[in-house]
Amino acid sequence: MHEELYKQMAQSIIDGEKETAIELAQKSIELGIPPLDAITNGFVVGVNYIGDLFGKGEAFLPELVMAGEAMKAAVAVLEPELLKLGEAREMMGRVVLATVEGDIHEIGKTLVGTMLSAAGFEVTDLGVDQPAEKIIGKALEINAQIIGLSALLTTTMVRQREVIEELDKEGLRPRIKVMVGGAPITREWAEKIKADGTSEDAVGAVQLAKKLVGKE
Amino acid sequence: MRPKLTLLSEDLIPRIIEEAYQILLKPGIKVLNAEARKLLAEAGAQVDEATFVVKIPKQIVETALRTVPPTFHIYDYEGNPKVEYGGDTVQFDPGSSGVAVLDPDTFEHKTAETPDLIRLIKVAEQIPQYDAQSTMVVCDDVPKDLHDLYRLYLVMLYSKKPIVTGAFTNKTVHAMIEMLAIFAGGREQLREKPRAVFDVCPSPPLIWSNFGAGNLIALARAGVPAEIVSMPLAGAAAPVTLLGAVTQHAAECLSGIAIHQLAQPGAPIVWGGAPAIFDMRKGGTPMGAVETAMIDSSYAQVGKSLGLPTHAYLGTTESKILDMQAGLESGMGALIGALSGINMISGAGMLDSLLCQSAEKLVIDAEGIAMAKRMIEGMKVHTETLATGFYDNEINFKGGDFLKQKITMKLFKKEQHIPSSVIDRDSIRVWKEAGRLDTFGRAKLRVKELLASYTPPKLDPAKVERLHAFVLDLARKAGMSTLPAHDLSPVAG
Numbered sequence: 001m002h003e004e005l006y007k008q009m010a011q012s013i014i015d016g017e018k019e020t021a022i023e024l025a026q027k028s029i030e031l032g033i034p035p036l037d038a039i040t041n042g043f044v045v046g047v048n049y050i051g052d053l054f055g056k057g058e059a060f061l062p063e064l065v066m067a068g069e070a071m072k073a074a075v076a077v078l079e080p081e082l083l084k085l086g087e088a089r090e091m092m093g094r095v096v097l098a099t100v101e102g103d104i105h106e107i108g109k110t111l112v113g114t115m116l117s118a119a120g121f122e123v124t125d126l127g128v129d130q131p132a133e134k135i136i137g138k139a140l141e142i143n144a145q146i147i148g149l150s151a152l153l154t155t156t157m158v159r160q161r162e163v164i165e166e167l168d169k170e171g172l173r174p175r176i177k178v179m180v181g182g183a184p185i186t187r188e189w190a191e192k193i194k195a196d197g198t199s200e201d202a203v204g205a206v207q208l209a210k211k212l213v214g215k216e
Numbered sequence: 217m218r219p220k221l222t223l224l225s226e227d228l229i230p231r232i233i234e235e236a237y238q239i240l241l242k243p244g245i246k247v248l249n250a251e252a253r254k255l256l257a258e259a260g261a262q263v264d265e266a267t268f269v270v271k272i273p274k275q276i277v278e279t280a281l282r283t284v285p286p287t288f289h290i291y292d293y294e295g296n297p298k299v300e301y302g303g304d305t306v307q308f309d310p311g312s313s314g315v316a317v318l319d320p321d322t323f324e325h326k327t328a329e330t331p332d333l334i335r336l337i338k339v340a341e342q343i344p345q346y347d348a349q350s351t352m353v354v355c356d357d358v359p360k361d362l363h364d365l366y367r368l369y370l371v372m373l374y375s376k377k378p379i380v381t382g383a384f385t386n387k388t389v390h391a392m393i394e395m396l397a398i399f400a401g402g403r404e405q406l407r408e409k410p411r412a413v414f415d416v417c418p419s420p421p422l423i424w425s426n427f428g429a430g431n432l433i434a435l436a437r438a439g440v441p442a443e444i445v446s447m448p449l450a451g452a453a454a455p456v457t458l459l460g461a462v463t464q465h466a467a468e469c470l471s472g473i474a475i476h477q478l479a480q481p482g483a484p485i486v487w488g489g490a491p492a493i494f495d496m497r498k499g500g501t502p503m504g505a506v507e508t509a510m511i512d513s514s515y516a517q518v519g520k521s522l523g524l525p526t527h528a529y530l531g532t533t534e535s536k537i538l539d540m541q542a543g544l545e546s547g548m549g550a551l552i553g554a555l556s557g558i559n560m561i562s563g564a565g566m567l568d569s570l571l572c573q574s575a576e577k578l579v580i581d582a583e584g585i586a587m588a589k590r591m592i593e594g595m596k597v598h599t600e601t602l603a604t605g606f607y608d609n610e611i612n613f614k615g616g617d618f619l620k621q622k623i624t625m626k627l628f629k630k631e632q633h634i635p636s637s638v639i640d641r642d643s644i645r646v647w648k649e650a651g652r653l654d655t656f657g658r659a660k661l662r663v664k665e666l667l668a669s670y671t672p673p674k675l676d677p678a679k680v681e682r683l684h685a686f687v688l689d690l691a692r693k694a695g696m697s698t699l700p701a702h703d704l705s706p707v708a709g
Binding site: 057060061062102104105107108111154155157158183184186200201202 | 313315354363419427449452569571
């Protein structure tokens with residue numbers, strides 16, 4: 001049933017065709033397809049496919065970003081239907097993302113946000129230049145399981161440690177896990193500042209986040 | 217004739233500048249510094265205080281461009297003009313602000329500390345290819361409040377060369393200017409003969425951060441040269457096309473020049489950058505990519521058309537060790553920069569996209585730089601006849617004939633760059649007997665030699681004492697009781 005439509009949905013994500021993805025999502029509602037089926041059997045298949053290709057070095061960041069954007073758009077169409085049915089897409093976890101204070105770079109962080117959303121995480125992206133107390137405050141407010149900290153500058157990466165130290169001081173770990181990322185961030189750095197993990201790219205960040213919430 | 221690389225056709229340059237002016241109006245520039253917004257507003261720019269977006273009309277920039285000095289010098293410790301910005305001069309300095317150094321024995325990228333920076337300074341000090349020092353790495357053994365100024369402090373203690381540096385905050389830029397003034401003999405003397413140029417970075421796309429714009433203003437007022445390091449990342453934080461990135465670079469620099477000249481007309485400033493293409497697989501910013509060098513060469517051409525001094529980050533690599541990739545990317549970058557007539561080319565010594573400095577790479581890069589500098593000297597006419605005059609009565613059709621000519625002895629050093637021991641031109645027998653060393657092995661030996669031959673600069677002890685006291689006071693405020701460098705310093709009391 002609806003195999004052809006599911007295939008088109010996956011393809012719309014692979015092609016990064018947001019408009020097509022929205023149309024297909026609307027069509028699935030008209031046809032009475034359960035929205036969760038549309039997401040799981042259709043759109044998610046496309047996201048996973050492009051994520052795998054990216055992992056192999058055969059797809060590139062623009063394709064990954066466009067796929068993530070198309071996925072978000074399709075889910076946005078289907079979400080009100082889910083609510084009407086009293087259902088919800090299985091939420092993987094809540095994540096607060098931010099670029100640390102003094103740093104206004106956000107390409108990588110935004111990409112991680114897109115991919116986490118596409119994978120079913122509820123993402124609150126605070127944006128750039130965020131002091132520790134704001135990041136932690138937001139995490140407590142929305143009861144986040146994960147804080148993701150981005151830093152591009154060698155001069156601001158030290159701020160990641162400040163957030164972690166603050167969390168420790170407040171006794172908020174291990175309740176809140178911290179993942180760190182950014183061009184100068186190494187595994188050694190992540191270990192040194194006692195972060196819960198780091199990843200080279202957005203696809204890896206999704207795997208890490210799943211691991212941190214125990215949903216590998 | 218000096219060889220020159222020009223990637224932009226004559227008709228493209230005015231198009232780039234015209235579109236850059238359009239960008240200054242739409243979407244405008246986001247200026248996160250209140251004083252900079254005030255300066256721009258007073259000059260007639262339209263400022264949105266809710267979004268901090270400033271729409272800068274062309275005439276503000278054109279007025280600013282009229283007061284920018286087309287040339288200026290930076291000076292060594294003794295006040296000799298050693299680096300000339302402007303025109304087609306070509307000079308090199310090591311890459312700045314790394315966080316790690318390559319351990320030559322383990323190949324680890326270890327976090328940089330005081331002794332690592334001192335080692336780098338000692339090596340760079342003795343290599344003539346480095347026209348200036350730079351504050352090469354941030355030292356992890358001092359608190360972060362001192363990170364920027366502490367690097368400058370070490371360079372001032374261990375070097376006499378001009379310095380390419382930069383501040384990380386609006387507060388420390390003043391401290392660093394004060395440090396330079398101590399050695400210069402006062403603020404006015406520093407303005408007269410600045411020892412350092414400060415890198416100041418806008419944030420792509422089209423943003424002047426609070427501290428970036430604040431630094432521009434502080435430097436302009438102190439008369440210490442500023443070097444705009446605009447970093448369009450083509451395909452991520454700038455248009456994907458190389459020309460689009462060059463145009464965004466122009467818009468970022470023009471807006472910076474406007475702020476800078478409004479703060480102090482006539483203050484020296486450089487049209488510089490560290491752009492890159494955006495790697496669509498790894499999300500990185502490949503500084504060694506040829507397209508990155510093409511953006512650099514092109515924006516330098518735009519800057520020159522406006523009569524401005526130029527700078528670029530070139531001659532560096534993504535490679536993690538001193539391998540073929542490091543060599544070919546660094547060498548090609550240095551050559552492209554030199555052929556483009558860029559006044560200051562930063563990046564030597566750096567591995568891993570500007571994160572890791574290496575003394576061994578500094579001595580290898582110096583050879584690539586020497587080749588590039590030789591290349592741009594071009595083909596020179598030294599003699600009245602080109603060749604016929606060489607075939608006098610002495611010639612008897614033997615291979616060594618020209619070795620016996622006085623003119624050979626007189627001219628060979630003008631025609632040939634004599635490489636250091638880093639470059640292998642031995643016979644295979646000699647090479648084997650010398651231990652079959654590769655480039656890296658020879659570089660390690662060369663670094664050892666340079667460290668052994670280093671002699672500390674003769675500095676005025678009174679000035680050194682004042683500098684120590686000034687930095688120590690800041691260190692105490694940052695929670696340190698003593699400075700790591702003080703005990704190591706060759707000139708410490």
